[in-house]
Amino acid sequence: DTGVSQDPRHKITKRGQNVTFRCDPISEHNRLYWYRQTLGQGPEFLTYFQNEAQLEKSRLLSDRFSAERPKGSFSTLEIQRTEQGDSAMYLCASSDGGQGRNEQYFGPGTRLTVT
């Protein structure tokens, strides 16, 4: 299977702890996106990478959130000092961007629960 993969699929943590999520995009895709989705809402954009460069961050992304994409391959999203409001599904997507194609393919998501 060559789709987008995310790990872990579920994470339960206590308030104040740090968590890190991993995303492996489709191998030939140079663009990678992180979104957050809460119940009953559509996904909300968090940040975007083209290769290893982080080109855009949403105002939703507080200082407690950091994302990296070393060597333009997999990406990690870290949340420091988690809060209950961080509980959500964190989605990763990738696209190849070639010839103006912006179709984004999503992974299965990481469900975060902060207790």
Add this chain to the structure above:
Amino acid sequence: EDQVTQSPEALRLQEGESSSLNCSYTVSGLRGLFWYRQDPGKGPEFLFTLYSAGEEKEKERLKATLTKKESFLHITAPKPEDSATYLCAVPFDGGSQGNLIFGKGTKLSVKP
């Protein structure tokens, strides 16, 4: 402000009962409109991209159409396995490379 509005929020159909879902948007320069299907607890699954008014795309029982201000997802003779939340999205107008603004989705239930 860029917005995407989907209606209805929820739709219940009998198997075989055709209907349409609506997605209206307010971005100034459209760079594509995307439809996704999302099953509970899973990531969105890409369905269609539409780039210009008048364009249509089809896949099995689904057909997506686009006008200058809205898109429709037509479902013909739906089956219970079509039950899911359908999301539409457009690229953020001020964004660099296609980060998407999503609507809240339409939750479709198809009863046998």
